[in-house]
Amino acid sequence: MDLPVFHLDFSGNRILIGIIAILHVFINHPMAVGAMPLITLMEWMGKRTGDRRWDELAYKILTVCFIVTTSVGALTGVGIWFATSLVNPYAIGSLIHIFYWAWFSEWIVFCIEVILILLYYLLWKKWEGPLKNRHIILGATLSVSSWLTMAIITAILAYMMDIGNWRLGNGLFDAILNPLYLPQLAFRTPLAMTTAGFFAMFLTYFFLKDNPEFRSSVSRWISIWTLAWLPFCLAAGDWYWRMIPSSLTQNLNVAVATQIFITHYTLIIISLYSFVVIALVVLLWAILKPLRLPRYALLIPFLVGILTLGYFERVREFLRKPYIIADYMYANGIRVEDYALLNQRGILPYAVYAHEKIVTDQNKIQAGKDVFMISCTRCHTTNGVNGILAKFRNLYGQGAWDAETMALYIRGMHNARPFMPPFPGNDAELDALVQYILSLRQYPIPLKGAQTAGAVPPSAFLNAKSGADSRS
Numbered sequence: 001m002d003l004p005v006f007h008l009d010f011s012g013n014r015i016l017i018g019i020i021a022i023l024h025v026f027i028n029h030p031m032a033v034g035a036m037p038l039i040t041l042m043e044w045m046g047k048r049t050g051d052r053r054w055d056e057l058a059y060k061i062l063t064v065c066f067i068v069t070t071s072v073g074a075l076t077g078v079g080i081w082f083a084t085s086l087v088n089p090y091a092i093g094s095l096i097h098i099f100y101w102a103w104f105s106e107w108i109v110f111c112i113e114v115i116l117i118l119l120y121y122l123l124w125k126k127w128e129g130p131l132k133n134r135h136i137i138l139g140a141t142l143s144v145s146s147w148l149t150m151a152i153i154t155a156i157l158a159y160m161m162d163i164g165n166w167r168l169g170n171g172l173f174d175a176i177l178n179p180l181y182l183p184q185l186a187f188r189t190p191l192a193m194t195t196a197g198f199f200a201m202f203l204t205y206f207f208l209k210d211n212p213e214f215r216s217s218v219s220r221w222i223s224i225w226t227l228a229w230l231p232f233c234l235a236a237g238d239w240y241w242r243m244i245p246s247s248l249t250q251n252l253n254v255a256v257a258t259q260i261f262i263t264h265y266t267l268i269i270i271s272l273y274s275f276v277v278i279a280l281v282v283l284l285w286a287i288l289k290p291l292r293l294p295r296y297a298l299l300i301p302f303l304v305g306i307l308t309l310g311y312f313e314r315v316r317e318f319l320r321k322p323y324i325i326a327d328y329m330y331a332n333g334i335r336v337e338d339y340a341l342l343n344q345r346g347i348l349p350y351a352v353y354a355h356e357k358i359v360t361d362q363n364k365i366q367a368g369k370d371v372f373m374i375s376c377t378r379c380h381t382t383n384g385v386n387g388i389l390a391k392f393r394n395l396y397g398q399g400a401w402d403a404e405t406m407a408l409y410i411r412g413m414h415n416a417r418p419f420m421p422p423f424p425g426n427d428a429e430l431d432a433l434v435q436y437i438l439s440l441r442q443y444p445i446p447l448k449g450a451q452t453a454g455a456v457p458p459s460a461f462l463n464a465k466s467g468a469d470s471r472s
């Protein structure tokens with residue numbers, strides 16, 4: 001609790017990370033990790049068959065991937081770490097301590113990847129004829145380096161879900177070799193290849209508009225590529241799922257459906273499955289009767305891919321709750337081992353930028369606001385997305401809310417809803433929090449994060465305090 005709290009009171013902070021991260025995965029998996037080997041293979045097809053059209057199509061697909069990955073892809077990649085360090089600096093801080101060298105190597109590999117994609121793209125027309133083989137090897141090297149960046153980052157994502165034996169050794173390799181690393185990597189790899197197939201089909205719709213005969217051979221070829229990866233995707237998905245600790249999978253229904261739609265959980269699961277089946281039908285059709293496949297059908301698998309990829313990331317993020325780093329740090333940025341102390345002495349004395357350090361009768365509302373800021377705003381807003389007033393209204397209705405019942409609920413909220421961390425503060429702070437929520441109900445003033453409200457630097461605060469102390 002050493003930093004001022006960034007907070008978006010209308011949309012919530014999670015949406016900021018969610019949008020950037022999901023956009024990044026949409027680009028990274030199909031257009032980088034999966035597309036580079038697919039394009040290289042397509043280029044090789046062109047060389048082997050001597051049919052220039054393969055080469056031209058591969059180049060067109062690469063043009064799209066090149067532009068998107070080096071602009072939006074690269075920016076959202078960096079953006080994820082900006083956004084997450086704003087929203088949860090303590091989690092990112094802990095991860096940097098552990099994964100410093102992994103991140104460092106990832107950065108180097110990423111730079112190499114950018115240089116390679118520049119060379120691969122810019123030399124396409126130059127390394128023709130006898131140099132073609134060399135160009136294809138360049139593509140293969142690029143494919144490996146794209147995969148490597150994903151392979152490194154996946155270690156961090158998997159660690160956040162299950163830290164495994166890291167507690168025993170505390171070393172980088174203990175962290176990397178966490179129980180979920182290989183299953184998650186084994187799943188993401190074919191997932192990237194499959195979705196790259198979907199994406200290439202999608203582009204074929206536009207690039208081979210007036211060429212039904214070549215379009216059908218291409219869509220058949222891409223479908224075979226995609227279907228070849230699909231069994232690996234399913235098998236690794238199953239492995240991954242089995243390795244996720246059961247304490248996490250209990251969140252599955254809320255992760256998939258949110259609390260409001262929880263009753264539609266089965267419906268949502270069935271719809272997701274049916275979408276995948278529809279994509280499968282398109283692939284099989286493209287293989288068996290390619291000439292009869294209507295052109296618009298080429299768009300369907302990609303839409304299914306986007307939907308399932310987005311869902312997969314949402315569910316993965318949600319399952320981890322109430323933790324941001326499994327069993328080590330809660331989503332509010334407070335370490336599990338600090339709870340005993342904080343429950344007793346309170347969080348405010350340790351929150352460098354809190355306005356109040358102790359709760360008194362006079363400062364209850366302001367202190368409660370500080371407590372809310374620290375312990376609830378990583379997931380709740382006041383009146384916006386997942387707004388705290390709406391949540392309590394769901395529980396206690398439109399009439400009067402009883403302060404004691406609310407306090408009792410918050411003390412046990414981690415039992416009532418296991419995806420919420422326990423309340424970190426002491427009893428006086430709990431009381432202040434309830435008073436703040438009640439006052440908020442009366443005067444629903446939006447809660448400004450430090451980025452708009454500003455923050456009092458702790459030294460100024462301490463000086464003012466010691467000045468006041470010496471005067472008294």
Ligand code: HEC
Nearest residue numbers: 258259260321322331332375376379391392410419420421
């Ligand atoms: C890790 C994220 C997280 C944190 C931190 C968190 N909550 Fe929640 N809370 C949620 C989610 C998610 C829901 C359910 C959203 C939905 O309706 O799907 C929820 C629901 C609630 C509900 C309604 C429960 C119900 O049974 O309907 C209340 C009340 C609540 N939170 C209070 C709080 C308070 C007070 C704090 C701070 C002390 C807090 N929460 C901290 C994530 C969090």
